[in-house]
Every structure is written in C-alpha cells, then in structure tokens.
Amino acid sequence: MSDLTATAPGRAAPRMAGRVKAAIILFILFALMPPLASALDDPFYVLIGTRILAYAIAALALDLILGYGAMVSFGHAAYLGFGSYAVAILSSYGINDLGLQLLFGITLSAVFALITGAISLRTQGVYFIMITLAFGQMAFFFFISLSAYGGDDGYGLSERSTLMGIDILQSDFGLYYVTLALLIAMFVLCHRIVMSRFGRVLTGIRENPTRMEAIGYSPFRYQLTAFIISGCITSVAGVLLANQAQFVSPAFMSWHRSGELIVMVVLGGVGTLTGPIGGAVAALLLEEWLGALSEHWRLWFGIFLVLMVLFSPRGITGVLERMGIVRTRQ
Amino acid sequence: MTGLDVKNLSKSFGALKVTDDVSLRVEPGEVHAIIGPNGAGKTTLISQLSGQLASDAGSVSIGDRDITHLSMPERVKLGLARSFQITSILPGFTALENVALAVQARRGSSFRFFGNVAGEAELNEAAMSALAEAGLDDRAEVLAKSLSHGEHRRLELAIALATDPKVLLLDEPLAGVGGEDAEAFVSRLQTFKGRFTMVLIEHDMDAVFALADRVSVLVYGKLIATGKPEDVRSDPAVRAAYLGEEEVA
Amino acid sequence: MMNLFVLQLLNGVQLGVLLFLIAAGLTLVFGIMDVINLAHGVLYMVGAYLIATFAAATGNFWWGLLLMLPAAVLVGMVLEFVVMRRLYARSHLDQVLATFGLVMIASEAVKMIWGTSPLSVPMPEILSGAVPLMGPLKYPVYRIAVIVAGLAVAVGLFVLVNYTRVGMLLRAGATNRSTVSALGVDINRLFSVVFTLGAVLACLAGALVAPILSVDTGMGESVLILTFVVVVIGGIGSIKGAFLGALLVAIVDTVGGVFGPIWLRQILDPAAAGQVGRVLGPMLVYILMAVILFAKPAGLFGRRA
Numbered sequence: 001m002s003d004l005t006a007t008a009p010g011r012a013a014p015r016m017a018g019r020v021k022a023a024i025i026l027f028i029l030f031a032l033m034p035p036l037a038s039a040l041d042d043p044f045y046v047l048i049g050t051r052i053l054a055y056a057i058a059a060l061a062l063d064l065i066l067g068y069g070a071m072v073s074f075g076h077a078a079y080l081g082f083g084s085y086a087v088a089i090l091s092s093y094g095i096n097d098l099g100l101q102l103l104f105g106i107t108l109s110a111v112f113a114l115i116t117g118a119i120s121l122r123t124q125g126v127y128f129i130m131i132t133l134a135f136g137q138m139a140f141f142f143f144i145s146l147s148a149y150g151g152d153d154g155y156g157l158s159e160r161s162t163l164m165g166i167d168i169l170q171s172d173f174g175l176y177y178v179t180l181a182l183l184i185a186m187f188v189l190c191h192r193i194v195m196s197r198f199g200r201v202l203t204g205i206r207e208n209p210t211r212m213e214a215i216g217y218s219p220f221r222y223q224l225t226a227f228i229i230s231g232c233i234t235s236v237a238g239v240l241l242a243n244q245a246q247f248v249s250p251a252f253m254s255w256h257r258s259g260e261l262i263v264m265v266v267l268g269g270v271g272t273l274t275g276p277i278g279g280a281v282a283a284l285l286l287e288e289w290l291g292a293l294s295e296h297w298r299l300w301f302g303i304f305l306v307l308m309v310l311f312s313p314r315g316i317t318g319v320l321e322r323m324g325i326v327r328t329r330q
Numbered sequence: 331m332t333g334l335d336v337k338n339l340s341k342s343f344g345a346l347k348v349t350d351d352v353s354l355r356v357e358p359g360e361v362h363a364i365i366g367p368n369g370a371g372k373t374t375l376i377s378q379l380s381g382q383l384a385s386d387a388g389s390v391s392i393g394d395r396d397i398t399h400l401s402m403p404e405r406v407k408l409g410l411a412r413s414f415q416i417t418s419i420l421p422g423f424t425a426l427e428n429v430a431l432a433v434q435a436r437r438g439s440s441f442r443f444f445g446n447v448a449g450e451a452e453l454n455e456a457a458m459s460a461l462a463e464a465g466l467d468d469r470a471e472v473l474a475k476s477l478s479h480g481e482h483r484r485l486e487l488a489i490a491l492a493t494d495p496k497v498l499l500l501d502e503p504l505a506g507v508g509g510e511d512a513e514a515f516v517s518r519l520q521t522f523k524g525r526f527t528m529v530l531i532e533h534d535m536d537a538v539f540a541l542a543d544r545v546s547v548l549v550y551g552k553l554i555a556t557g558k559p560e561d562v563r564s565d566p567a568v569r570a571a572y573l574g575e576e577e578v579a
Numbered sequence: 580m581m582n583l584f585v586l587q588l589l590n591g592v593q594l595g596v597l598l599f600l601i602a603a604g605l606t607l608v609f610g611i612m613d614v615i616n617l618a619h620g621v622l623y624m625v626g627a628y629l630i631a632t633f634a635a636a637t638g639n640f641w642w643g644l645l646l647m648l649p650a651a652v653l654v655g656m657v658l659e660f661v662v663m664r665r666l667y668a669r670s671h672l673d674q675v676l677a678t679f680g681l682v683m684i685a686s687e688a689v690k691m692i693w694g695t696s697p698l699s700v701p702m703p704e705i706l707s708g709a710v711p712l713m714g715p716l717k718y719p720v721y722r723i724a725v726i727v728a729g730l731a732v733a734v735g736l737f738v739l740v741n742y743t744r745v746g747m748l749l750r751a752g753a754t755n756r757s758t759v760s761a762l763g764v765d766i767n768r769l770f771s772v773v774f775t776l777g778a779v780l781a782c783l784a785g786a787l788v789a790p791i792l793s794v795d796t797g798m799g800e801s802v803l804i805l806t807f808v809v810v811v812i813g814g815i816g817s818i819k820g821a822f823l824g825a826l827l828v829a830i831v832d833t834v835g836g837v838f839g840p841i842w843l844r845q846i847l848d849p850a851a852a853g854q855v856g857r858v859l860g861p862m863l864v865y866i867l868m869a870v871i872l873f874a875k876p877a878g879l880f881g882r883r884a
Contacts, residue, residue: 072672119869122876125671126615126815130807131872137804138865145858197434197442197450204431207420214380214418215493216406216435225441255804259617259679266676299687305680309673310665 059276061233067271075136081253083238113231154249331358339388350551363542409496421475429457432492464488595829596729600784604777610816618681620803626785655778697793814881
C-alpha cells in the first residue's frame with residue numbers, strides 16, 4: 001500500500017492530486033478484474049470482488065471521519081447493518097428497487113447517526129471510542145431481537161434488487177459493476193467534501209479545535225455533520241453487501257466488523273481516502289489468504305496487527321505523522 | 331467603534347481566586363494594556379473575556395451587547411477575537427490556509443460540501459491582505475509548522491486580523507520575539523490603532539508604553555491600578571507590587 | 580410477581596458484582612494510563628478456562644480457584660510486559676488496533692487449546708443447593724456466595740484505594756498523571772501493578788461465574804461491551820462510579836429485560852407490547868447509557884469530559 005500513501009509532505013492540493021491518480025489506477029484495475037476472472041474461468045472471484053468493493057466503500061466512509069475528523073468510531077458496522085436490513089425490510093414488502101433501498105438505508109443511518117453522534121461527540125478520546133462501540137452494539141442487539149427478520153439467524157433474500165426496473169444485479173457481473181460505480185461515486189463525493197469549505201473546517205478541527213473555536217467555529221456541528229455523512233455512505237456498502245450475499249444477519253454489524261473497518265483504514269493510510277480502498281483490498285485478501293492456509297487465520301491476523309503496531313516505530317500513526325498526514329494527541 | 335465593558339468578573343480554581351472581582355472599561359478605539367507579575371492571572375482573564383473559560387460571576391459586554399453567556403465562537407462572530415500566548419495554529423495547513431479559514435468563518439456558509447475551497451478567490455484575497463498586514467504575505471504557501479517562531483507570532487496576528495475584529499485581545503503577541511523583530515512588530519501594531527479596540531497583555535514594557543493609551547495592573551487576580559502609562563508607572567502601589575522587578579522602573 | 584421481581588433483582592445484583600470486578604480494573608487502566616484495552620474481556624474468559632482446567636485436573640473447585648490466581652497474575656504480567664507497556668505512550672488508534680489484535684489472538688488461541696465445545700466447572704459441594712428466601716422462594720447458595728465474594732473484593736478494593744499509599748497514588752494518577760511522576764514514583768511500576776491487579780480481578784470474575792455459566796469462547800465479548808458501558812456511565816477512573824454503574828447496568832439488564840415487556844403491556848396491547856418489549860429489553864442498558872451521558876457527558880463520577 002505504500003505506493004498509495006507515501007507521498008511527500010507538502011501542500012494539500014498536490015498531495016491530493018497524487019492520491020486521485022492512485023485511485024484512478026485502482027478503479028481501472030477493478031474494472032479489468034471481472035473479464036480477467038472469467039478468462040481464468042473462475043467467476044467466483046467476481047463475487048469476492050464485489051464484497052471487497054463494498055467494504056472499500058465502508059472504509060472510505062470511515063476514513064472521512066477517522067482520517068479527516070480524528071473521530072475513532074468503533075461502531076461503524078451498525079451502518080452496514082442499516083443498509084443491509086433496509087434491503088431485507090423493503091424486500092419483505094415487495095419493494096426491490098435499489099434506489100429506494102439505498103434511500104431507506106441512508107435515512108435509517110442518518111437518524112441513528114444524528115442521535116448517537118450528538119451524544120458521543122459531547123465526549124472525546126477513550127470515551128468516544130467506547131460510546132460508539134456501545135451504540136454499535138445497541139444496533140446489533142436491536143436486529144437480533146427483530147424476530148420478523150430471523151433474529152440471530154438472519155434473513156435470506158429471494159432475489160437481488162432491481163435497478164430502475166431492470167434486473168441488472170441478477171448477474172454477478174452486473175452487481176460487481178454497479179458496486180464499482182457506487183464506489184467511484186462515493187470516492188468522488190468524499191473527495192469533493194474533503195476539498196470543500198466544509199472539509200477544510202473539519203480538517204482544521206482535527207488539527208486544533210481550540211484555534212477553530214477562536215476564529216468562530218463550533219466544532220460540534222461540523223463533526224456531527226461529518227459523522228452523519230459517514231454513516232450514510234457506510235449504509236450504501238451495507239445495501240450492496242446484502243445483495244452480494246443475498247442474506248442479511250446481525251453478524252454484519254458485530255463489533256469485530258467495526259474493528260476490521262478500522263484496520264482497513266489504518267492499513268491503507270489514515271486520511272488519504274485512496275488508501276482505505278487499498279486497505280480494504282489488502283485486509284480482505286489477507287483474510288482470504290490466511291483463511292486458505294489455516295483455519296486459525298484469526299490468530300495470524302491478530303499477530304500481524306499487534307506486530308504492525310508494536311514494531312513500526314511509534315506505530316502506524318507515527319509513520320503517518322512523519323508523513324504529515326495525522327497529528328497525535330499532545 | 332466598539333468598546334469592552336467588564337463588570338465584577340471572578341474565577342476560582344478550587345480555593346484559589348485567579349480573577350477577583352475585576353471591573354474594567356475599555357473605551358472604543360483604545361489600546362488598553364494589562365500588565366502584572368507572572369501568575370497574576372492575565373491569561374486567565376483573557377480566556378474569560380474570549381469565552382474559552384466560563385466565569386464564576388460578573389459580566390462581559392462588547393458595545394451594548396452582553397456576551398457573558400456566549401461561547402467563544404459566538405463571541406468571535408460578534409467581533410471579539412483573540413490571539414494566543416503560546417502559538418496555536420493549524421500545523422498541517424499553509425499560512426494562507428490558516429488565515430483563509432478565519433476569513434471563511436465570517437463569509438458565507440461553511441456548510442458547503444462542493445466546490446474547491448483552495449480555489450476560492452474571495453477567501454484567498456482577503457487572507458492574503460491579512461497576511462500582508464501582518465508582514466507574512468511572502469510566506470503564504472509555506473506549511474505553518476515550517477515557519478519560524480517570529481513568523482508564527484505574525485501568523486497569529488494575521489489570523490486574528492482575518493476574523494475582522496471590533497475588539498482584539500492580544501495575549502503576549504511579542505512572546506519570544508526580540509530586538510528588531512519586536513520593534514517592527516510594535517510599529518505594525520501601531521498602524522492598527524484606531525481601527526479596532528485592543529486589549530494587550532505584554533511583558534515587554536517598551537512595547538506597552540509605545541502602544542497603550544491606558545494601562546491596568548493585575549496582581550493576584552485583582553486590578554490594583556488603572557490609568558495613563560506615566561501615572562501607573564509612578565503609582566506607589568504598583569511599584570510595591572513589582573518590587574524586585576525592574577521592568578517598571 | 581413479587582417473587583419473580585426479587586429473584587431477578589438478586590440475579591441483577593449478582594451480575595452487577597461480577598461486572599464490577601471486571602470494570603474496576605478497566606476503569607483504573609483507562610483513568611490512570613489513558614489506555615483503551617479491548618482485550619480486557621478476554622481476561623474474564625481466560626479466568627474461566629483456567630479454573631475449568633485446574634478444577635478438572637485436581638478434581639476440586641477450591642484447588643482450581645487457588646491455582647487460578649497465580650496463573651492469572653502471570654497472564655496479567657506477561658500481557659503487560661509484552662504488549663501493554665509499549666502502548667501507553669501511543670495514540671488511541673494504535674491502542675485500539677493492538678488490543679483488537681490481542682482479542683483475535685486470544686480467542687483463537689483458546690479455541691486451539693481448549694476446543695470449541697463449551698466446558699463446565701462443577702459446583703463445589705458445600706455451595707450447591709438453595710436456601711429458602713421468602714415464602715416458597717428459594718435462591719441458589721452459590722449465587723449468594725458469588726455476591727458475598729464480590730462484595731468482599733469490592734470492600735477490599737475500596738480500602739486499598741482510599742486508605743493506602745498505593746491507593747492514594749492511584750487516585751492522584753486518575754486525576755493528574757504528572758502529579759504522580761512529580762512525587763518521584765516509578766510510574767511504570769505503578770502501571771504494571773494496576774494492570775496486573777485489573778487482570779486478576781477480571782480472571783477472578785470469570786472463575787467465579789464458571790460453575791453457573793458454560794465456559795465458551797464467546798463469553799468475553801458480551802461482557803466486554805457491558806463493562807465499557809459500566810465504565811462510561813460511572814466515569815472513567817472512578818471505582819465508586821464503576822461499582823454503582825455495574826449494579827445499575829446489571830439490574831436494568833436483568834430486571835428490565837424481564838419486566839420491560841410486562842410493564843409495557845399495561846400501556847400497549849399485548850401483541851404490540853410483545854413486539855416492542857422484545858426489541859426494548861436488550862437495548863435498555865444502552866438507552867440508560869445514552870440518557871446518563873446526555874445529562875453528564877463525563878459519567879456519574881467522571882472528572883474529565
């Protein structure tokens with residue numbers, strides 16, 4: 001991933017341009033993947049690819065607040081859940097339109113993010129991490145107790161969503177390219193936000209909240225807005241994951257998922273937008289690879305994480321700090 | 331032109347009275363210096379005036395507006411700006427971006443999610459002129475963390491100017507600046523006289539006497555004297571408080 | 580109805596006492612070291628597995644408990660020395676990642692060592708059976724013993740924190756870390772002691788609960804989040820807060836879970852009450868947390884927001 005993130009410190013704009021180029025290269029590679037997979041006669045890769053792209057959307061969304069707003073949300077898997085259950089709930093009422101499902105998932109997420117964000121953002125640091133974790137868990141238990149949708153066992157979807165009446169998502173290829181299109185759209189959206197007036201305020205609050213107050217900004221409003229946007233984008237990933245698996249379950253929103261999303265963002269590079277997309281690819285491929293090697297892949301993944309933090313000098317954050325991307329406390 | 335009116339302001343940390351019933355009227359357009367020995371509570375007072383610290387009792391108004399219960403951002407919007415004693419900037423932003431953010435806070439909405447902020451001429455031009463007034467326009471594109479100490483002090487000033495203040499609270503603007511740089515800084519501040527009201531905390535007595543219309547002396551949280559610089563200088567109570575410190579002599 | 584309420588209340592107190600044992604260590608670690616430790620729930624699980632192993636090997640619960648304690652000390656010290664010590668000065672993000680890694684390692688290692696099927700720990704002979712409580716109501720002796728043991732530890736901890744030199748340092752450290760270093764105390768040693776103490780308490784909680792729960796690999800997870808809620812509600816760094824928070828959370832969890840739907844039936848029709856109640860029950864704790872934090876962002880006894 002280092003080629004994506006190891007750009008020299010300097011002005012924000014050129015640094016950004018490099019990352020956009022890296023993202024474009026990634027998107028082209030993603031677009032070329034399905035024909036390659038079918039040439040290799042292994043279309044199963046297309047389904048795995050869809051999963052990776054969906055998680056890339058979630059990692060991108062998390063980076064918007066973690067990287068640009070220094071908000072370590074440990075409850076982001078909840079929004080994957082809202083997205084996927086939006087599909088399940090609407091489809092149980094016979095509504096299969098992707099657009100409506102996205103709208104429903106985004107609305108649920110916005111409401112949840114508004115309420116939980118407003119409470120969590122009154123605190124900082126360790127508090128914020130634990131409270132977002134607890135609220136994520138609250139959503140988890142909410143869906144476990146929804147017995148109409150299978151509770152613990154989850155809920156199977158008889159068919160995938162339709163896009164404006166067309167069943168383009170029925171084929172794995174169609175789903176893959178729609179997911180890629182949404183990933184690109186979300187990347188453009190996040191990139192525009194980061195470069196905008198709002199983005200500059202958000203980044204300023206990350207760097208020095210007191211200074212921002214002293215020039216007339218109330219951090220809370222901007223952080224909460226970013227928190228809601230991030231939750232909404234994450235729910236888009238949830239809608240796509242439900243379609244990919246044709247199944248939804250509370251397992252989508254366990255706190256392990258939230259942790260994995262953070263791992264993806266950090267692995268790719270905090271506060272780079274492009275990095276977390278690569279991070280999602282790397283983390284999920286590592287999972288697949290370790291999973292194929294050993295049934296105890298979690299052990300190896302855990303060891304990898306601990307070593308990565310302990311033995312890169314001053315941690316991953318330290319590496320990024322030297323690159324001028326993030327600022328640690330004190 | 332707007333003045334600043336402080337009535338019976340108090341603040342305690344535990345049993346320690348850091349600000350003890352301070353009343354002070356700063357006239358519109360005046361440069362009012364607050365001096366006092368270390369630990370007198372000068373920075374605490376500035377923090378209370380700017381809204382960073384809540385007061386236990388008393389009131390603060392600018393013009394006719396009571397701002398005692400307003401937050402720091404709300405006070406800034408009404409024209410009360412502050413600079414920090416210890417440089418407080420956005421290290422990963424360029425000097426221009428630091429100042430442009432301050433301009434943005436008072437121009438249009440910051441809830442704009444599209445449009446490249448770096449290309450907004452409206453913000454950049456205003457920011458450049460604030461930088462020029464602080465004498466930092468030639469360093470506009472440099473990351474704030476790469477600037478020298480003296481440049482940081484000027485950036486602090488530029489940011490405060492960019493908020494378009496009616497009343498500017500300057501917390502030791504000359505901290506750590508010496509010699510010719512200090513002189514240049516003082517004459518720069520002199521050019522702002524009459525443009526807005528200034529409350530100045532400063533240890534450098536040459537600067538205080540060069541700039542201030544009136545001086546107040548703060549000792550252990552209490553104002554013990556207020557008056558013209560010459561009068562304060564010869565006030566026996568002030569001399570007693572400063573006993574052993576040679577700056578006033 | 581009254582009987583059911585008393586029964587659930589006692590169950591709530593019993594859970595609360597256990598949560599307190601786990602939360603006490605966690606809140607000190609958070610408060611004094613400003614370190615977030617996701618792996619704390621793992622220690623609770625390890626305590627249960629340790630007693631299961633030792634009790635099976637010796638054929639006796641008490642020997643199991645006795646052997647578990649030094650093993651728990653060892654686990655805590657090794658964890659502190661190998662990983663936690665290197666995280667104190669790091670950003671919260673690094674701490675989250677490393678301890679998240681530890682959770683993965685520990686739960687997988689437990690699966691590899693003890694397998695995935697749940698273990699059980701036999702209840703000690705002397706504490707089996709039930710005592711009559713009121714009317715026809717009986718309550719298991721073991722659960723009462725857990726409450727008593729937990730309260731005893733709580734009292735011991737209270738004395739330690741309030742009336743000893745180490746306790747004074749802990750309280751000072753939770754408020755202001757630089758004070759403690761200014762007193763010339765080896766802060767690293769203090770950290771090790773606190774972390775190990777917290778680890779032992781969490782292991783103890785796991786060991787105590789082992790005879791009444793099945794010991795499995797998921798047991799650390801659910802407890803971890805509840806413990807976080809306890810710490811957040813009580814206020815980071817406050818033992819008193821952890822104690823009240825633990826009782827509050829546990830009682831709301833057990834009593835509210837059962838009685839929430841029953842009470843709802845008074846205001847809603849039964850079908851709707853059943854629906855809402857099923858959803859509301861497990862969420863009551865989080866709603867409680869939200870309400871408390873909305874009023875007091877630093878928790879009930881927290882100093883720092």
